[in-house]
Amino acid sequence: MPIEMMIRKLRQHSELPDADIGALRSIVAPVKNLSADAPIVREGDVSTQCCVILSGFAYRSKVSEDGKRQILSFHIAGDMPDLHGLVLKRMDHDLATLSKAQIGLIDHEQLERTLNTRPALARALWRESLLDAALFRQWIVNLGTRSASGRMAYLIAELRQRLGAMGMVANEQFEFPITQSKLADALGLSVVHVNRVLQAFRTEGILDLKRQVVTLGDFEKIAQLGGFDSVEDNSSGA
Amino acid sequence: MPIEMMIRKLRQHSELPDADIGALRSIVAPVKNLSADAPIVREGDVSTQCCVILSGFAYRSKVSEDGKRQILSFHIAGDMPDLHGLVLKRMDHDLATLSKAQIGLIDHEQLERTLNTRPALARALWRESLLDAALFRQWIVNLGTRSASGRMAYLIAELRQRLGAMGMVANEQFEFPITQSKLADALGLSVVHVNRVLQAFRTEGILDLKRQVVTLGDFEKIAQLGGFDSVEDNSSGA
DNA sequence: CGTGCGTTTGAAGTCTCTCAAACCCCGTGG
DNA sequence: CCACGGGGTTTGAGAGACTTCAAACGCACG
Numbered sequence: 001m002p003i004e005m006m007i008r009k010l011r012q013h014s015e016l017p018d019a020d021i022g023a024l025r026s027i028v029a030p031v032k033n034l035s036a037d038a039p040i041v042r043e044g045d046v047s048t049q050c051c052v053i054l055s056g057f058a059y060r061s062k063v064s065e066d067g068k069r070q071i072l073s074f075h076i077a078g079d080m081p082d083l084h085g086l087v088l089k090r091m092d093h094d095l096a097t098l099s100k101a102q103i104g105l106i107d108h109e110q111l112e113r114t115l116n117t118r119p120a121l122a123r124a125l126w127r128e129s130l131l132d133a134a135l136f137r138q139w140i141v142n143l144g145t146r147s148a149s150g151r152m153a154y155l156i157a158e159l160r161q162r163l164g165a166m167g168m169v170a171n172e173q174f175e176f177p178i179t180q181s182k183l184a185d186a187l188g189l190s191v192v193h194v195n196r197v198l199q200a201f202r203t204e205g206i207l208d209l210k211r212q213v214v215t216l217g218d219f220e221k222i223a224q225l226g227g228f229d230s231v232e233d234n235s236s237g238a
Numbered sequence: 239m240p241i242e243m244m245i246r247k248l249r250q251h252s253e254l255p256d257a258d259i260g261a262l263r264s265i266v267a268p269v270k271n272l273s274a275d276a277p278i279v280r281e282g283d284v285s286t287q288c289c290v291i292l293s294g295f296a297y298r299s300k301v302s303e304d305g306k307r308q309i310l311s312f313h314i315a316g317d318m319p320d321l322h323g324l325v326l327k328r329m330d331h332d333l334a335t336l337s338k339a340q341i342g343l344i345d346h347e348q349l350e351r352t353l354n355t356r357p358a359l360a361r362a363l364w365r366e367s368l369l370d371a372a373l374f375r376q377w378i379v380n381l382g383t384r385s386a387s388g389r390m391a392y393l394i395a396e397l398r399q400r401l402g403a404m405g406m407v408a409n410e411q412f413e414f415p416i417t418q419s420k421l422a423d424a425l426g427l428s429v430v431h432v433n434r435v436l437q438a439f440r441t442e443g444i445l446d447l448k449r450q451v452v453t454l455g456d457f458e459k460i461a462q463l464g465g466f467d468s469v470e471d472n473s474s475g476a
Numbered sequence: 477c478g479t480g481c482g483t484t485t486g487a488a489g490t491c492t493c494t495c496a497a498a499c500c501c502c503g504t505g506g
Numbered sequence: 507c508c509a510c511g512g513g514g515t516t517t518g519a520g521a522g523a524c525t526t527c528a529a530a531c532g533c534a535c536g
Contacts, residue, residue: 065465068383084368130322133371143381144426145306188382227303
């Protein structure tokens with residue numbers, strides 16, 4: 001039951017009574033299967049439900065007036081990438097699948113009712129949205145201060161960390177079903193340059209990205225290039 | 239009473255009972271006066287209180303491993319730039335004043351107690367933190383997709399919008415006590431280039447930034463250069 | 477009236493982009 | 507089973523935006 005992924009992530013960040021977990025579990029609507037590159041919600045939509053990724057990958061993006069697309073973040077099993085819609089309603093960006101994916105849907109009204117009687121759960125979800133914001137801040141640092149290879153390295157390092165926390169990294173390998181053109185949109189680079197960075201990493205044996213799979217050859221080096229601080233630990237507080 | 243600035247902003251985004259406002263007002267500790275460039279909280283700090291900017295400017299920043307500083311956001315009267323500390327506790331970035339500023343302090347424990355009995359207020363604060371995140375997302379788009387002048391234009395346009403909402407723009411002029419070196423750190427550019435962009439704007443008569451004051455010569459042009467969509471309105475929902 | 481931060485200018489260098497074309501893999505259809 | 511089509515990847519070369527280095531200048535403050 002991939003719904004456990006959501007629970008797992010929530011519990012990593014917040015202490016929650018079993019009753020709250022149960023209540024949450026009971027309002028997650030039956031799984032929906034999506035194909036690759038399927039839109040989930042679009043900018044401008046007014047949401048009435050939010051989703052949990054149960055398997056597969058998704059990404060959020062926004063297109064600027066001049067038509068360029070910026071990918072804001074990638075999402076993996078356990079993430080609730082449009083949770084903010086519960087409070088803000090109107091989506092300020094797109095959300096789509098990267099690969100085939102299973103998602104669970106949670107109706108806003110039901111969720112509201114649940115949160116009304118379960119302050120700890122409400123707090124946990126607030127926390128999730130703050131952790132989401134913290135990731136955005138790091139992404140700003142990444143775009144603002146690092147070179148092309150640094151940005152790429154950081155992305156891979158962050159992904160490894162998040163996938164690792166969900167038990168989805170084995171043998172320094174993990175799935176990442178992405179195209180170079182999407183990488184370019186995430187990193188603020190051109191496709192051509194992304195390709196060159198990737199090749200450099202490959203020939204230096206520090207990273208290989210092939211057939212939707214990332215193989216880390218030298219994670220130390222990646223973390224260093226990306227200025228990645230693996231001890232970023234904003235989890236359980238209070 | 240500059241504390242009204244906080245109320246004003248909160249009310250713009252959320253419908254709140256007077257009792258909630260009163261409760262919040264009553265726990266804001268007496269104003270503290272800070273000089274320019276004074277740290278408020280630092281990365282790594284575990285916060286026990288959060289602040290409201292009552293007058294002046296502040297900014298949040300993070301330094302990457304290679305020593306470069308990235309400014310994440312600027313804050314004005316009414317903002318609660320470290321609100322997330324209430325839930326996350328450990329600060330993942332620095333917060334400091336840009337100019338002389340007055341801030342109000344709110345003790346976390348008192349705030350927690352208040353929120354426990356005032357769900358609408360809790361929700362309003364959650365909303366504030368989500369709006370904060372939305373600004374970060376736009377900033378990512380700005381850094382990832384725009385040229386130097388586009389980024390600068392966007393920053394000015396965003397600032398004008400936020401200051402305008404607080405009644406702090408008159409005659410297409412507003413205070414912005416910043417140095418070019420800080421602009422560089424915010425925009426991910428070098429000081430030299432920031433200077434050149436600013437000069438270009440000046441000679442084209444579309445913007446003048448002098449003595450801590452921004453004068454908009456041609457806001458249309460700025461909004462266009464920055465791809466700024468002034469109709470971004472994520473305010474009152476539900 | 478210095479001292480120092482902030483701004484301005486010039487020139488050379490480099491990272492990354494754009495353009496353009498070839499290539500490769502893989503699924504589709506004949 | 508092979509030809510075809512098309513998205514994705516790779517390569518080359520030239521162009522451009524932005525950086526770095528270095529130095530001068532201006533203005534505010536002690």
